[in-house]
Amino acid sequence: MSAPPVSAREAEVLALLGEHLSNAEIAGRLFISVRTVESHVSSLLRKLLLPDRRGLARLAAASARTGQATGPAPALPAPLTAFVGRTRERAELAAAVRAHRQVTAVGPGGVGKTRLALAVAGDTVGEFPDGVWFADLVPVTDPARVGAAVAAAVGAGEQPGRDVDDAVPAAFADHDALLVLDNCEHVRDGVAPFLERLLAACPRLRVLATSRARLMVPFERAFPVPPLSRDGGDESDAVALFMDRAAAVGFPPGPGASEGVVAVCERLDGMALAIELAAARWSTLGLDGLAAGLGDQLQILSGGARADDRHRSVRAVLDWSHDLLQPRDQALLRRVSVFVAPFTAAAAAEVAGFAPEDVSAVADGLGRLAEQSLLAVTPAATGTRYQALETIRQYGAERLAAAGELTDVRARHLGWCTAAGAALADAGGPDWRARFDDFAEDMRVALGWAAEQPERRAAAHRLARSLAGLALTRNLLGEAQQRYEQVAALADAEEAAGEALRHAAAVAGLRRLGDDMYRLHRAAADAAHRAGDNGGAVGGLAEADTVAARFSTSFTRLPTAAEVTAVLARARELAGDDPRATAAVALADAAVVTDAYGAVQGDADNEAPRTIERVERAVELARRAPDPVTESAALDALSGALSWAGDAFAAAAATRRRTELLAHLPPTPAVTHERMDALAMAAGTAVGAGELDRARRQGRQLADHPLLAEAGHHATAWLLVADGLAGRADETLAHAVRFRDSFEQSGGQQSLSLGAAAASVAMIHGLRGDDDARADWLAVVGRADTTAEHRHGYGAVFDATVLLHRGDARAALERVAPGPDEVWKWVCWVWLHWYVALRAVVAVLAGHPAARERIAAARAVVAGNPAAVAQVDRAEALCDGDPSRLPAIAAAFGAAGSPYQQARTVLLALGEHVVAADAALTVLGLTPEAAGRPPRA
Structure with missing residues (x-):
């Protein structure tokens, strides 16, 4: 989550701090209390990450000299047109937001809910020290992705080991803020449970939602948004809006037109969208043209059985706008309604399916639609893009179905998404992420449609596989796992299902979700068994046991020893003479012995050599198979066995072999997961062998890896340890900020490396003489480690180092x-x-x-x-x-x-x-x- 915005009032206080005024002088200058000034100063210190009042004054002075802003940009979208009228509703909705935790502005489409909510949010931004945040749910088509959409809007990334829906509650947990959720009606089933979790976890957060219907949650305070006031004739809000928008197109109505404008607004039922569309046509149709155009059209859908109350007026205006178009433009409007995200003219030409395909003619038609406010125009680095408002998009979809074109157009949209996904998979460059984001939601919509059509199952399978790979590259790990599981469900062959499940398991490993890894490997084994593939079945069973042993700390419920033993026995029974299967079973057997289900103790001299021999056999079998991923996993077990035997150098050499083995393999999910683990283990064993520079290099690779961008605690753990042991205080404390923020957002995950990382930061604070900060970080150690006994290792090393630094050798001797x-x-x-x-x-x-x-x-x-x-x-x-x-x-x-x-x-x-x-x-x-x-x- 990015830094909270500085409010207008806070900016005023900050500017006066730059003039070195006291709190009392600032209070007098702004006509506010001294206590309010003190509150604003405290908020500024927190938001701008400055230590004291002098820092604020220096920042304000520097900003005044350079003319630069002092805080982050506002989180609210900036409307391109003025907000007109609604004085009473604006005040009442603001009062409701102040009085209630969750308020829903309810009303029909086109009534102006979004603009009213944005105006109220802007009015109250100064009352929320941690700012006002905005999330538009229009692009969301799956209720299950509401949390992911809000997390993306507020900048709260997914954390390993936790669902993305938990990212927003974690980000807002201690924030005094307002969250605006716009356009909730189509995903109410997802918004309601999301809000229940969010508000329960964030006691100081308030939510203002807009929806065409109530969200039906018990804590909701509904605020009906009425049509624009038409009372008062030519001084009404509706007329004022019409006059403002008509003037914007260069033809303001004269005094003699006011009576006719009042009549038009009355016939449009005061609906803001309808009024804006009518005003946009004022310059080309005039009052008489509008009156004639609206006459029959308003009556067609005004109250009959075909229309519900929520859509009557907007549909009337859209029908009128639609019927003013040429037939080719009508077809273009309904056919581009399948696009969810902004689209280019080339994409529209392909999906619209005009013969012959003429991009320039389609671009000309899109321009005409944009002129009539039926499409919004968005200039971008990759070219002009168009987008229909949600109401107009839904209207176009209805027209598409009525014209009998829905299946053909959606099929072309599916083909376009599949081709675009394939092209992006082979592309690269600095704009790759933006290009994926530009059309990812269209891929999701096309996939959702195709998956429901039995005759398009194969096409849905191809698109799901493409989207899974793209989501993984985009670091959307939660979606990547979801899509790989969907690929398995759509597969016609069990072999393909098993492969997809193995990919899903590897992505779950990247997310540190041990339970999912185990479940998915077992499911892959079942799929292989149904396909008659004994080798694949053995691989899945053996891998399930292996991950339970290797990644035990990532499980919420570790399989019992009896369950693991039974799975391993079944794998042995099926293995036969298959080299890869034999290697997988040998690895599982070795991993279970050396890790969570029976770690070899250092004083068990007779066990360590046998264990190492067993693991080395697994390494050799995997090498012969050949199976690099299994060989890397076996080398991981070998490094663990060597560590138990006290051979730090051999353990480090084994992890180096892993990184070399994996370096040039294609980045499949399994290879990527194995490579990430290998880097972490290589950094750890390098520390153990005293190779601090190597540990720093490998720790840096982890810290900079894009897949760990949202998992700063895991990304920086070994870099913190290496820098801490080297005594590099500035570097350690700089990375400690990322570590701490990510660790707290993760809910306090536990692992040995996280505990050691936190302890290294505590040690640096001790070497700096800051006992308060050291105590604070030692408390983090207590939450980050899996068992208190582990602190007899790194804790003793770090504590004794601090004591020696301070000249207390006796205390260090005790430690x-x-x-x-x-x-x-x-x-x-x-x-x-x-x-x-x-x-x-x-x-x-x-x-x-x-x-x-x-x-x-x-x-x-x-x-x-x-x-x-x-x-x-x-x-x-x-x-x-x-x-x-x-x-x-x-x-x-x-x-x-x-x-x-x-x-x-x-x-x-x-x-x-x-x-x-x-x-x-x-x-x-x-x-x-x-x-x-x-x-x-």
Whole structure:
């Protein structure tokens, strides 16, 4: 969700702050209370992310010099024409919004609900510190996608592990804001439950909706929007609107026309849309032409059994406008009504189906329709686009059905969508996303129609498959999974269904939805079994067990050990001699043993070698198959087994093999999911091997990956750990903002990497001497980690580092008191080398009698780890009382990518090096004054 807009009143307060006025002086200047000024100042600090009043003053002064705005652009759309009349309704609706959590402006199409709602929203924007937000639901055709549409409108992205419908409640949870939902009538079944969840989760949010009918929710306050007032003759709101719009086309009615205008507005029942369309024709028809044109047309649908009260007046105006068109333009209007999003003349020519196809003639016709306000014109970088208002689009659809052309035109629209999707799948460039967004809703509508036509099942299958791939590329992971499941449902062959279900499972993996991964792999296995494909069935069953073991923290309900065992037994039974099936079963067997269903403990010396042997067999079988994705998954299990065995270097090498194996494979959903996991594991194991620069590079790849754009906590986790261990405070704190925002919006997901990332930020705050911020981030650690015991690993490393920085070696000694064998399961994966090396350093600085024994023990473990070896070397130099070795050790830390430890080592050398150490710490963004300066050992 983007930053809340600065209100008009806040902008005034900000400008006066730039003049360095006090709150009392600002209150006097604006005729408001001092308390109100204080409230506006607090709101500005929050919205503009500034620390204090001086920051606001500097920003205001700079803005005044440059002439730039001081805040984000308003979230409300800016109408291109003036709002006319409705003084009473405007005040009453504003009062209703202030008094009730949810208000629905109800009235017929064309009555002016949207313009009234926008006017009221603009009037009250200053009363909502977190701004007013607008979402137009016109393009939404599926009630299930209301939440996704609102999330896109307000900039609240989907979070891994949560449904997109939860994004908006998460974004508005603590916001005092107004959300305007426009045009709800066609998706009421989706809007009602969405609003119930939203308002329950956001106690300070208010919602103003517009709809042709009430939303029928228990907390709704309906506000009927009447037609424009016609009382008062030529001074009525209806006449004022007509006069304003007629003047806009260059022919304002003269004084003698007022009586005729009053009559026209009366006959149009005060409907705003009808009045605007009539006024647009004033310049070409005049009063007598309008009177003649409206005469018969208004009577055709004014109250008969064919029309309901909501549409009578608008349909009359549209019938009149339609009948003024030439037959070819009438056909064009009804045929382009199938487009939901703005469309080009070329697209219209293809779908309209005129023979011969003449784009220039169609463009000329679209221009005539636009002149008569039947189409809106939208200039764009890719060319002029046209769009019909929703009411006119629905009217055109009725005409299309009445003309018997509905099936043919929709079929051409389906073909156009399919071809456009195929072209976009092969395209690229910086405008790719915009091009997809331009017509994605048309693809969805065409797919919805085709899926309901049994004879078009194959076409629907092709379009669903195309849309699934495009949605994945567009990072719409929720829709991509939905579409792949739809592909499976539309498939004529079980083999195709199974493939689509496997794709859906991989996308669920990208969303960190373990339950869906497991369900979809089981469903793929069932489809393969029905098709007589034993290999595919084995693959699905084995993969289900594998993901349950590998990604256990992403499940809300992990399958029981008995269920996993039964699935694995069935897979073995079906495997036969198929190489890929055999490799899949071997992987599942190895993954179950090494992960959630039986992790090998570090002190189980007799189990670790057998487990590694079993996993290596799975790797080799997958390599021979060949099956790169399964081989990568087997390498993941191998790195886990090697970690349990305490071999950090071999574990890192296995993850590097994964990234190399996957680097040049086509980006299928399964490959993409595997590649993302491989990058994360490679970064983690690089940390464990002391390869901080490599960890930073791979962490950066994750942070910059587009698929993680909306999952900043997972994207930045390992980058935070690597930067934190290196002591790069500025970089760590910069990425911490993204991490924290995304973590909170996700609802507080739990995983070991998230806990370590939060702990690394806490450590940096500790090194900066900011205990309040450190405590705040330690609270995040408590929510981000899966078990408290994990903090015996990274928590001990980070806490002891802070304590040593402050010169409290005794406390640091206590923090790492347990021997590695006591906390093996918490340090064996990433933290073993860091833990044992730090214990050696702490022992020396605290004067522990076993310091030399700890140094010797650490050397046996960390040999080959550049950062940990430098730690042990430093401990030994201090223990020997030989600070002359410290400058060389400091250089080793620099080469190992650890500038903090480099500066810390210089600091321990004392003497003439202190100034250089303090300068190095300052460059890193740390606080030299917080660093302890222990006496020389």
